[in-house]
Amino acid sequence: MSGIVVVGAGQAGFQAAASLREAGWAEPITLVGDEPGLPYQRPPLSKAYLxxxxxxxxxxxRPASYLAEHRITLRADTRAAGIDRAARRLRLGDGESLAYDHLVLATGARNRALPVPGADLDGVRQLRGLADADRLKADIATAGRITVVGAxxxxxxxxAVAAARGIAVTVVEATARPMARAVSAAMGAFFRAAHEALGVRFAFEAGVEAIEGxxxxxxxxxxxGGERVAADLVLVGIGVRPNQELAEEAGLAVADGIRVDTLLSTDDPAISxxxxxxxxxxxxxxxxxxxGSVRIESVQNAVDQGRSLAxxxxxxxxxxxxxxWFWSDQGRHKLQIAGLTAPEDASVTRGSGEAFSVFRFRGGALSGVESVNRAADHMVARRLLAAGTPLSPEQAADPDFDIKALAMRPT
Known part of the structure; x- marks a missing residue:
């Protein structure tokens, strides 16, 4: 038996391989990753690691011993170059090919490039992988002025990491507030003030014409508008694009991501x-x-989908x-989000100061909850959303209403 080949050795790919073994899969598992070394966590790169x-x-x-004990073959620093669906073979960049009974595409995403003159200058960085983080660690050791493109x-x-080191930081953002596509206006205002208290300067509704050097x-x-912002280091963080080319070239359906059904299968039953x-x-x-489809960039989604597929x-x-659900550590503040919200969703705030939650509603139904420094609210939100328990905006707005008790009711 050829077994299962997983393209992508990030969180999703590794979880699929590990969960397959935990579920009793006895046939070969091969994990193909384009980075050197063992599978690793990405979230700490922009926080604790930097x-x-x-x-x-x-x-x-996991250590190398885990892969050996669980008979997971890691092909690190190896590029997947093409899929022969008829023969069920994955072609690698070195010309070799791997046979598969089932192919799992966990190819992840890549950073969007800033499409302006000067974006290829030295000192213009992105942060996606460990190699990027290592370059940034070296850069910020000597940087005096940093500009971040994208809030x-x-x-x-x-x-937040750079400002904590005493470096002058300017954040340039095309929209009117931080995290405009991800959080409410109230939460965005809180984090703007928190960053400004660290010394970070913002330039909102600002487009970049060029990087000068x-x-x-x-x-x-x-x-x-003509303003010039001095910087000896520029970090570009303007979103990502899904790595869907391998699937597209193989004739699979794509649309800002590889299209799958509720069982995470593509339109080829041998490929997920x-x-x-x-x-x-x-x-x-x-x-x-x-x-009603979505593409989600989060550790939770990667892990849960790996388990579900296994x-x-x-x-x-x-x-x-x-x-x-999602989280972001920015300075001493932890932002946690449950659910999927839209900018126009209604907002109801519970709590105050540096510990509060914003309950979001779409069509009168709870769509998500944003919490800062209120972990208990986050856990309650996940229970409410998982169970589909109704919560009205009026209940959320009432400080005496016991939302935790509502979430704990048997379903």
Missing amino acids: AGKSDADALSL GFIGLEFA ENGRATGLRLA AIGDCARFPSPFAQGLSPD ARLTGRPAAYAAVP
Whole structure:
């Protein structure tokens, strides 16, 4: 038997392989990854790792001994170049090919490039993998002025780390507030103030015209209005694109992600897709896209989809319907989000100061909850959303209403 080949050795790919063994899969499993070394965690790269609070060894998802004991063959530093669906073979970049009975695409995503002159100058960085983080660690040791393009999670996490080192940081953002596509106006305002208290300067509704430099090295940015922002290091964090080309070239359906059904299968029954690269139907995406599908970039989604796929491949199929949740550590504040929200969703705030939650509603139904420094609210939100327990905006707005008791009721 050829067994299962997993393309992508990140969180989703590794979880699928590990869960297959835990579920009793006895046939070969091969994990193909395009980075050198063992599978590792990405979230700490923009936080603890850059801040020097953890080292590379602490990032590993499992030691090499785990892979050996569980008979998972890791083909590290290996590029997947093509899929022969008829022959069920994966072609590798070195010309070799691997036969498969089932192919799992966990190809992840890559950072969007900043499409302006000067984006290729030295000193312009992105943060996606361990090699990126190592370059940034070396850069910030000598940087005096840093500009971050993009006020999303990665950009703000990096800004907090740099500001804590006493470096002058400017964040340039095309929208009117931080994390505009991910959180409510109230939560965005809180994190803007928190970052400004660290010394971070923001430039909102600002487009970048060019990155300027001298002798091949970035020296600053020119914004659309003519303003110039000096910088000896520029971090670009303007989102990602799914790595869907392998699937597309093989004739599989793609649309901002590899399209899969509720069982995470592509339109080829011998190929599945999971993690950041997969677009799937979700009960939590109703009203967010015309067909109720979504592509989610989170550790929770990668892990849960890896487990769900392993269950299907070992004879226990079930539709994937896990509650999406996310987190971001920015300075001393922890942001936790449960559910999927839209910018126009209504907001109700519970709590105050530096510990509060924003309950979001779409069509009168709870769509998500954003919590800062209120972990208990986050756990309650996940229970409510998982069970589909009704909560009205009026109940959420009433400080005397016991939301925890509602969430703990038997379903």
